[in-house]
Amino acid sequence: MSDFGQQMGDVWSGEEIPMPPGERRLPVYLLLDISSSMEGARFHALQCGLEQFQRELSQDWEVQRAVYVGLITFASDAQLVMSGLVQAASLQVPSLSPSGVTRLDRAFEVLLESMDRDLRHPVRGGTKGDFRPVVFILTDGEPTDENGYRADNWQSARDAVINRPQGKAKPASIIAVGCGPDIKSEDIKAIATGPGIVDRSTLTPEELQKTKQTVGWAFKTDESEASFVSLFRWLSRSLSASLPAGGGPGYEPPPPSTVIPIP
Amino acid sequence: MWRGFVAGDHALTSIGDTHPMWSMAYARAEAYRVIGASAVGYSHLKDGSPRDDAFVIRCLGPWLAVAVSDGLGSRYLSRYGSSYAVDVLSRYLLAPLTPDFRQTRPATTPLTPISPPSTVDEVQPGFLNRLVKRLFQQSQPQQKGNSPLPEAQTGLDLFRFDTLFSPDVPYPELQQVGSVSWWATSRPTDMGQLGDQENSFPIIMEEEEKLKRLIYDAFDKTHQLLKKRAEQFNLDVRDLGCTAVGFLFNMKTGQFAAAQVGDGGSVGLTTGENVLELVQAPETEEPTATATITSPRWEEYLVSRVWSPPVIDPFTAFFIMSDGVSSDLLYSPDHEALIRWAQVVEDKLRSTSTPMQAAAGLLHWLATYKAVGSWDDRTLVAIVTEKGEKNSANSTSSAE
Numbered sequence: 259m260s261d262f263g264q265q266m267g268d269v270w271s272g273e274e275i276p277m278p279p280g281e282r283r284l285p286v287y288l289l290l291d292i293s294s295s296m297e298g299a300r301f302h303a304l305q306c307g308l309e310q311f312q313r314e315l316s317q318d319w320e321v322q323r324a325v326y327v328g329l330i331t332f333a334s335d336a337q338l339v340m341s342g343l344v345q346a347a348s349l350q351v352p353s354l355s356p357s358g359v360t361r362l363d364r365a366f367e368v369l370l371e372s373m374d375r376d377l378r379h380p381v382r383g384g385t386k387g388d389f390r391p392v393v394f395i396l397t398d399g400e401p402t403d404e405n406g407y408r409a410d411n412w413q414s415a416r417d418a419v420i421n422r423p424q425g426k427a428k429p430a431s432i433i434a435v436g437c438g439p440d441i442k443s444e445d446i447k448a449i450a451t452g453p454g455i456v457d458r459s460t461l462t463p464e465e466l467q468k469t470k471q472t473v474g475w476a477f478k479t480d481e482s483e484a485s486f487v488s489l490f491r492w493l494s495r496s497l498s499a500s501l502p503a504g505g506g507p508g509y510e511p512p513p514p515s516t517v518i519p520i521p
Numbered sequence: 522m523w524r525g526f527v528a529g530d531h532a533l534t535s536i537g538d539t540h541p542m543w544s545m546a547y548a549r550a551e552a553y554r555v556i557g558a559s560a561v562g563y564s565h566l567k568d569g570s571p572r573d574d575a576f577v578i579r580c581l582g583p584w585l586a587v588a589v590s591d592g593l594g595s596r597y598l599s600r601y602g603s604s605y606a607v608d609v610l611s612r613y614l615l616a617p618l619t620p621d622f623r624q625t626r627p628a629t630t631p632l633t634p635i636s637p638p639s640t641v642d643e644v645q646p647g648f649l650n651r652l653v654k655r656l657f658q659q660s661q662p663q664q665k666g667n668s669p670l671p672e673a674q675t676g677l678d679l680f681r682f683d684t685l686f687s688p689d690v691p692y693p694e695l696q697q698v699g700s701v702s703w704w705a706t707s708r709p710t711d712m713g714q715l716g717d718q719e720n721s722f723p724i725i726m727e728e729e730e731k732l733k734r735l736i737y738d739a740f741d742k743t744h745q746l747l748k749k750r751a752e753q754f755n756l757d758v759r760d761l762g763c764t765a766v767g768f769l770f771n772m773k774t775g776q777f778a779a780a781q782v783g784d785g786g787s788v789g790l791t792t793g794e795n796v797l798e799l800v801q802a803p804e805t806e807e808p809t810a811t812a813t814i815t816s817p818r819w820e821e822y823l824v825s826r827v828w829s830p831p832v833i834d835p836f837t838a839f840f841i842m843s844d845g846v847s848s849d850l851l852y853s854p855d856h857e858a859l860i861r862w863a864q865v866v867e868d869k870l871r872s873t874s875t876p877m878q879a880a881a882g883l884l885h886w887l888a889t890y891k892a893v894g895s896w897d898d899r900t901l902v903a904i905v906t907e908k909g910e911k912n913s914a915n916s917t918s919s920a921e
Contacts, residue, residue, distance in 0.1 A: 270869055270882045275890065276861045278853030282894025320563075324894040382801070386852040386894065 285343055285377060285391035286497065287328040287429075289365045294333070295399050296356040300438060300481045304396070307486030308351045314494035315346040321498045322347040328372055328391075332365035334358030334404065343376050362401035362449070366415035369393065373419070377427050390430035393419075394493060395449055398438040398481070416449065433475045435489060435517070441478060443520045450476040476520040477513065485516040492517060523582035523619050526550075526704045529557055530575040532608040533601045535754055540600045541698070542572050545884040547876035549907065550580050551772040556870050556880045557587070557902035560888035562845055564594075564896035573763075574843045574898035575603040579611040583773040586614040587902045589785055591843040593762040593813065594897075601754070602747060602761025606814055609746050613739035614769045618727070701877075726776050729827045732769070736780045736825045740765065740814065747815050758815050765814040768799075768841045770904065775830030777839070782822050784811040786847035790863040793834040798851070800826045811844065838867040839904040845897035846887070870905045 288311075290304065316322050326343040330336055331354060339352050373391065380387030403409035422428045434450035436443070479485045492513050513519070528546035533539060542561040547554070561572035573592030578585070588607035592599025743765060751758040764783025771777065779787045779799035787799040802812075802824055812822035830836075840863065842850070850859055866883075873879035887899040 270886045274869075275865055275886055276858060277890060277892055278850055278855050278858035278862065280849070280853040281892070282848065284894065320893075380848070380852050382798075382851050383856060384852065384854055386848060389894070 280386045281324065282386040282389065283326045283343070283378065284324050284389045284497070285326050285328060286346075287330060287369055287372070287391055287393045289330045289332060289336075289369065289393065289395040290354075291360060291362075291395075291397035291399070292331045292333050292354055292356045292358075293360040293399065294357050295360075295438075295440065299483070300398060301354075301356050303481060303483040303486040305351065305354070306483050307490035310487045311490035311494050312346075312349050312351055314491055315349065315497075318498045321494070325497060326388075328369075328376065330365055330368050330372070332361055332368075334361060336361060336364035336368040338368055338372050342372070359402045359404065359406040360397065360399055361404065362395075362397065363409070363412040363415040365395070366412060366419050370415070370419050373427060373429075379427075388427070390427060392497070393429045393432045395432065395434045396489075397434075397436060397441070397446075397449075399440040400442060400445060413448070420451070431475055433493075434477070436476075436478045436520075437486070438481045443476070443478065446478065447476040447520055477517050478520055479517050482516075488514040488516050524705055525579065525581035526702065527577065527579050527611075528555075529577040530559070530604050530607060532605040538571065538600075540571055540575070540604060543884060543888060544572075544576075545880040546576075546578055547880040548578060548580065549876060550585060551583065552906055553585075553772060553904050554870060554876050554879060554907055555580075555585065555587075555902070555904050556876060556883055557900075558880055558884035558887050559843075559900040560884060560898065562896050562898040565898065570594075570597070571600055572898050573600045573603055574845065574900040575600065575607045576841075576843075576900050576902055577607040577611045578902060579615060581615050581619045583771050584615055584618050585768075585770040585772055585904070586611040587768040587770075587841045587904070588614070589766040589841050589843050589900050589902060590814075591764045591783070591785060591811075591845070591898065591900070593811075596760050596762050598756065598760045599762050602750075602815060603763040605750055605761070606743055606747060606763050606765050610739055610743045610765055610767050613742045614735070614767055617735050617738070726774050726829065727771075729829075732776075732778050732827045733825060736767065736769070736778055736827075737823065739767065740780065740782060740819070740823055744814050744819050751815075762813045762815045764811055764844070766841055766843070768839065768902075770839070775835070776828065777830075778825060778827040779841075780823065780825035782812055782814045782819050782824075784844035784847065785842055786844075786851055787839065787841040788851070788859075788863065789836040789840070790838040790860075790867055791831075791834045791836050794860055794864065795834065796856070796860050796863050799828070799839070800824050837906065838863065838870075840866070841902045843898060843900040845895065845899035846901050848897070849892045849895050866903065867905050870903055871908050 288308075290308075292301070292304075296304065315325060315327075323345070325346040327346055327349050328343045329339040329352070331339055333356065335358075339354075377391065378385050378388045400408045401410070401412045403411065416432075420428060420432075429451070432449065432451040434446045436446040477489075479489055526548060528548055530541075530544055531539060543559070545556075545558040547556050549555075555578050557576050557578050559572065559574050559576055564570075565572060573594060574590065575592070576587070576589045578587055580586070588610040590603035590606040590610075592601075592603035596602075747761055747763075748758050751761050754761075764781070764785055766781040766783075766785040766787060767779070768787055769778045777799075781787070781800060781802055784802060786802065788796050789799055790796055803822060812819065816822075850862065853859065869882060870879045873882055883901065883903070887901060
């Protein structure tokens with residue numbers, strides 16, 4: 259033992275102190291628009307971004323063990339790909355193909371189902387509970403109904419995710435990113451949440467019109483491959499850099515220049 | 522007037538931020554070692570935010586009070602709440618049990634001269650400095666590309682004692698502060714009575730209802746004073762949001778009580794090698810949320826329990842902790858692993874050559890142990906019997 263070690267004397271190492279097993283997970287849901295408007299270069303960019311996300315997560319020992327990813331794709335319907343939450347260390351980007359309309363409402367419904375089914379609650383003498391999940395949504399257009407017409411039915415589905423009954427977990431944050439020329443900033447802002455969850459149910463109609471419902475988590479980006487790669491790299495590094503209990507990504511590191519906050 | 526000591530974190534005031542990133546405290550009291558340590562969490566190290574946990578150990582006469590608090594991570598100034606909460610809670614847990622300090626009488630007999638200590642605990646002068654520097658090395662910001670430092674992967678690697686560390690490497694951002702005290706235990710003349718030491722304190726068991734009321738009043742006082750503190754600071758009381766875990770122990774009778782609002786916990790290890798939760802916190806509305814002592818509904822979440830010293834299977838050690846530790850210990854199906862943990866920690870604390878080194882060992886372990894998803898501040902206060910005193914921690918020391 260070195261002099262330093264001898265001086266440390268009885269200082270303990272983690273190997274000497276056995277800890278009960280168990281892990282506390284950080285669930286991250288990716289809600290990805292794979293409607294027909296995403297075809298072509300835009301979809302290829304999305305695939306590249308996902309692969310970058312997976313690579314970045316695998317470089318951080320802590321993140322790849324703690325982060326569990328739920329991948330939800332939405333078009334004419336929505337599905338939780340891989341049938342549940344997958345540890346980031348085991349994440350494999352699935353083969354996807356774009357088609358259909360943009361049922362954001364179904365995406366929120368599938369998200370809610372997964373949160374109720376797949377998230378762990380803390381049980382003394384049983385399991386550690388999950389951190390509040392982080393939700394990331396990427397879309398290139400307006401939310402629609404089953405016929406492809408613009409619809410606002412997604413708002414009630416989003417409210418159900420945020421305004422949970424007692425005893426149910428809520429998302430730490432909903433990060434919304436719009437890509438391409440067809441997005442409307444108001445839609446992206448309405449989808450996202452601020453650093454704190456905004457409870458729309460408590461706002462009067464007048465307040466709803468005036469209140470900035472999202473503070474900080476609405477962004478837009480262009481549809482280039484480089485921008486998508488930067489976006490997912492920033493998302494993964496934000497998770498790695500800031501993992502407070504119950505929290506979500508922070509602004510450290512700051513988003514790249516291609517990911518523009520919507521004020 | 523009863524004598525005692527206070528050790529641990531100081532309550533933050535409006536004059537600057539003096540809350541350290543790592544803190545440890547230790548004491549000998551009666552037949553016990555009381556060891557406390559608090560380490561900033563990895564999540565805070567990564568984003569540069571301060572430690573939000575706080576703890577205090579307070580002793581007067583035969584009574585020992587421990588308070589632990591965890592400030593809400595969502596409130597940047599919550600450490601101002603937690604550091605104040607542990608100060609107030611520990612004070613008001615003891616206040617009703619100790620004589621009024623204004624009722625003292627002057628000594629009537631000459632006191633035996635007491636020599637000041639001539640030696641400090643046998644710890645190398647640079648020991649703690651090196652320990653904290655090593656801790657800080659793991660908190661260094663990651664290099665470009667977010668690739669980890671060579672020695673500390675995401676700050677989770679264990680200390681490598683055989684890895685050379687140069688004391689010449691400057692760490693101007695990190696400074697060590699310490700204060701060490703020696704306190705004289707109460708003497709018969711303090712009570713205005715002649716007699717031997719053992720008869721200085723009334724060795725009686727308090728009524729359970731009296732202690733329960735005492736606990737409620739202490740938590741109520743903590744809540745009220747936190748509200749006033751927020752007003753003084755011109756803050757919303759939610760900015761000081763924090764949990765509160767309290768432990769009260771009579772070192773003579775073995776009677777004790779545990780209470781809390783919010784997460785965290787307290788457990789005891791018994792001679793029969795069992796680990797029992799001393800009080801169980803109720804479930805909150807949301808699984809990952811916690812109740813706070815600053816909440817107007819704090820009374821709904823207060824849980825407390827008074828224990829008489831069990832005759833069968835008495836306790837040998839107590840552990841009071843914040844959520845950063847309790848979430849790693851108490852939420853596993855492997856109860857045997859929890860028992861092993863308690864036994865190993867008790868043994869290490871008792872067998873370490875000095876209480877100071879025991880505290881350093883505890884702090885080191887808290888700051889560095891690995892658990893997936895465990896990034897929060899970690900605070901743990903342990904009460905174990907001194908070496909050679911391995912009867913139960915709360916057996917009575919007198920027939921009365």
